[in-house]
Each structure stands twice: as structure tokens, then as C-alpha cells.
Amino acid sequence: MDSFDSVGQYHQDTESKWRDTLEEQSLPFVNYHSSLLEFTKQQMDKDKDREFKNTDNTICKSFADVTSPVFNVGKLVYNMSLKKWYKVIDLKVDESNRPIWASLVTRNSSEIIEISDDEDFDQFTNNLDIYVNIYSDTGKSSLVEASLKIYEKIGVGLDQAFEAVGLSASSYKFFFNKREVLKDESLSGIPDIHCGDCIIACQGVGKVYKFSRFKNDVKNSSWSNCGRYADAVVFIPTQNIKLYGFSTYASKDQPQYEMKYEITIDGTEVEKETVTASEWEEEIFYRHKLNDSYQVSCGQKIQITVWIAKNLASFDYVTTYSGNHGSDYASIENEHMGMFKIENGSCSNNGTSVTSGHFPEIFYYLE
Structure with missing residues (x-):
């Protein structure tokens, strides 16, 4: 066990075994006489006369940080x-x-529990181990x-992990569960993340752009979907892009399909997958981020095909909104006018075409 004596000399206790002193909230010092000097990392870095290189593991950490409870009223654990x-x-x-009793409610308010045993408190944490690909x-x-x-900003928390492999987190975008995670967000703001989950970090992808092919006056329109038949359409970019995702229309009367x-x-x-669509955006859209981004050269044909149902196994019908007047897509206001040409899908037998149906939006990066 390495330690300082009262006059700042550095010693090694060769008889001590390694112990998790942060968990024990104790620190056995050799030749400790009357006082312990506590140094910040900044103070240690400024002291050029010390004979060893300071790291986070060799700093005497504040006992106030160690003993502060993870339980705070109104906060998540x-x-x-x-x-x-x-x-x-x-x-x-x-x-x-030290907490001796707590009342807690699950994030979705479906369950309330009370705990009072030390073993129960030990099951909780305010730190999560997360993988980053x-x-x-x-x-x-x-x-x-x-x-x-x-409650730490994700961008700040991941800086050290990126530095460990010689990279900088500032040049990456983060994604989890098919949505972008902003650097100033914290884990507390991501309701479906759990310990051991994986965040995706992608470099240099830039801004995600959207191309719309319908006007959004679809509240009175309907589209029947049962999963037996496919809806498809083809987008042809007029310059090189990376494909990011697409949208379909939301259900009119169901929370998901x-x-x-x-x-x-x-x-x-x-890419091919089956998903549960929910969390409608702007009431009428389901926006889906693909598992990867795909390079598409100018003139290549992107065909998107979907089979939609309330339940695909039993072909239960679900009614969604739909777009119309799609033949006017070239005049719809987009950030990149003329970015796509649109054609009918080769296997579309549920009605979607250039003029009507699903796929109101396609999402992409510029190459």
C-alpha cells in the first residue's frame, strides 16, 4: 500500500494487501503522525519535484465524495x-x-417499493458501465x-474512454437504440438504457438531412396495412450520399405496430429487420434509423420495402395515415431541392407508389 507520511515522504507498505479502500471508506497510512495532506490532481501536476507520475489512482480522493449517498429525493438510481x-x-x-429507509418508484410509475436493509441499498448505483463501439x-x-x-454529460464522461484508444470524443456522434444521443445529455435522460448496453460512436458523419416527398396535410387520409402485402418505393440520389433512415406513417388509432x-x-x-414501431413523431410519422449508414452513389436505386400490421404473425389490420399528390415531389420544399428522383417499387402490391402511400421522408448524409 503506497502512502505519504506527515512530512511528505513517499513510502511503500510491503506488508499490506491490496484493499478496496474506497468501498471500505478507510485508508491505512504508514508512519501517519498528526495530519494528512490531501492534494487535488491540479496541485499534484504543478509539483515538479515529486519522484513519481501522478494518476487518478494515486490521488488521495476526498472523503466527502466517497461517503456522499447515491440516494437523493427526486433523483434516479x-x-x-x-x-x-x-x-x-x-x-x-x-x-x-447514511440512508436507512427509502421509497422508490419505477421510471414508468408502475411499481413502488420501500427498502430499509443494507443489502437492498447495496443493489443500487448512480454509475453505469457502458460499452462504446x-x-x-x-x-x-x-x-x-x-x-x-x-447525471454526468455523456460527452464529458466518454472523453477518458476515447483518450484510452488515442481518439477524441469531440469528433464523434453518439447513437443508442436508433436515435442520436447528444453530448450534453446524461444517462438519466435515456429511459431504455441499462448497465452493459452499447452506445455507437460514428466519426465525421455530419448533419442528417431530410427529404420529404409529400405535403403534410394527411390528417384525413387512411391506409390499410395487414402485413400480407408490401409497400415499396425507390429513391435515386442525384449525388453521392450515405443513407441514414426513412419514415413510414403512424397508426391513426394504435400506439404501435x-x-x-x-x-x-x-x-x-x-439491411433487413423486423421492429415494433411506436413513439410517433409530429403525430403522423414513425422515423426509423437504420442499424448502419450505407454509401449510395449518384444514380443508384435505393428500394425501401415494408410489411406493416398490428401483428405480423396473424396479419391483423392497422390503419395508418398516408401521403398523396406525390407526383409533385420535385416542388416540395426541401433543403436540397432535386436531391432525389422517385420511382415505383418493383414489389409494391399494397398500393404505395410515387403518387401516394408510405415513405414520406428519407434521411441521409452528404458525402
Whole structure:
């Protein structure tokens, strides 16, 4: 065990065994006489006369940080055993500010629990171990692990993980569960993330652009979907792009539906999956981010095909909104006018075409 004596000399206790002193909230010092000097990392870095290189692991950390409770009324905590998020709604502590009783509610308010045993409190944490799959613009990938505080900005928390593999987090965008995660967000703002989950980091992808092919006056329109028949359309870019995602229309009367989709580029399948569509955006859209981004050259044909139903296995019908007057797509106001030509899909037998149906939007990066 390495330590300082009272006059600042550095010693090594060769008889001590390694111990998790942060968990024990104790620190056995050799030749400790009357006082302990506590140094910040900045102070240690400024002291050029010390004989060893300072790291985070050799700093004497503040006992105030170590003993501060993870339970605070109105704040979230994470149960490692149940893999559930809870919000603290009431709390009792002893004279040393150690929690002795707490009332908690799950994030979706479906369950309220009370805990009072030390073993129960030990199941909770305010740090999550998260994996990050880092994709560079050279095509190389790295998998790193980071322990993030649940209220810490993700960009700040991941800086050290990126530095460990010689990279900078500032040049990457983060994605989880098919949506972009902003650097100033925290884990507490991502309701479906859990310990051990993986965040995707992509370099140099730039801004995501949207191309709309219908006017959004669709509130009185309807489209029947049962999953037996396919809706498809073809987008042909007029310059090189990277394909990011697409949208279909939301259900008019259901909170979700099932959707099987297939993406081909010049007839070659690049992605195929079945998902549950929900969380309608702007009331009428389901926007879907693909699992990867795909390079598409000018003039190549992107065919998007979907099968939609309330339940695909039983072909239960679901009614969605739909677009119309699509033949006027070239005049619809978009950031990049004329970016796409649109053609009928080769396998569309549920009615979607250039003029009407699904696929109101396509999302892309510029090359």
C-alpha cells in the first residue's frame, strides 16, 4: 500500500494487501503522525519535484465524495440486480447521512417499493458501465468500456474512454437504440438504457438531412396495412450520399405496430429487420434509423420495402395515415431541392407508389 507520511515522504507498505479502500471508506497510512495532506490532481501536476507520475489512482480522493449517498429525493438510481431505473420519492437518513429507509418508484410509475436493509441499498448505483463501439471514418472500430455517472454529460464522461484508444470524443456522434444521443445529455435522460448496453460512436458523419416527398396535410387520409402485402418505393440520389433512415406513417388509432423492412441498393440487400414501431413523431410519422449508414452513389436505386400490421404473425389490420399528390415531389420544399428522383417499387402490391402511400421522408448524409 503506497502512502505519504506527515512530512511528505513517499513510502511503500510491503506488508499490506491490496484493499478496496474506497468501498471500505478507510485508508491505512504508514508512519501517519498528526495530519494528512490531501492534494487535488491540479496541485499534484504543478509539483515538479515529486519522484513519481501522478494518476487518478494515486490521488488521495476526498472523503466527502466517497461517503456522499447515491440516494437523493427526486433523483434516479439504478438497480443492478433487477436492471431497473427507480426515482427516489422519500428518504430517511441517520445522523451520518447514511440512508436507512427509502421509497422508490419505477421510471414508468408502475411499481413502488420501500427498502430499509443494507443489502437492498447495496443493489443500487448512480454509475453505469457502458460499452462504446467506436467507428472511425477509416473503417476501423474499437470497443471500449466506460463507467458513467447517470447525471454526468455523456460527452464529458466518454472523453477518458476515447483518450484510452488515442481518439477524441469531440469528433464523434453518439447513437443508442436508433436515435442520436447528444453530448450534453446524461444517462438519466435515456429511459431504455441499462448497465452493459452499447452506445455507437460514428466519426465525421455530419448533419442528417431530410427529404420529404409529400405535403403534410394527411390528417384525413387512411391506409390499410395487414402485413400480407408490401409497400415499396425507390429513391435515386442525384449525388453521392450515405443513407441514414426513412419514415413510414403512424397508426391513426394504435400506439404501435409491427413492421418488417428490407433495404436494397441496386438490387443488393443491405439491411433487413423486423421492429415494433411506436413513439410517433409530429403525430403522423414513425422515423426509423437504420442499424448502419450505407454509401449510395449518384444514380443508384435505393428500394425501401415494408410489411406493416398490428401483428405480423396473424396479419391483423392497422390503419395508418398516408401521403398523396406525390407526383409533385420535385416542388416540395426541401433543403436540397432535386436531391432525389422517385420511382415505383418493383414489389409494391399494397398500393404505395410515387403518387401516394408510405415513405414520406428519407434521411441521409452528404458525402
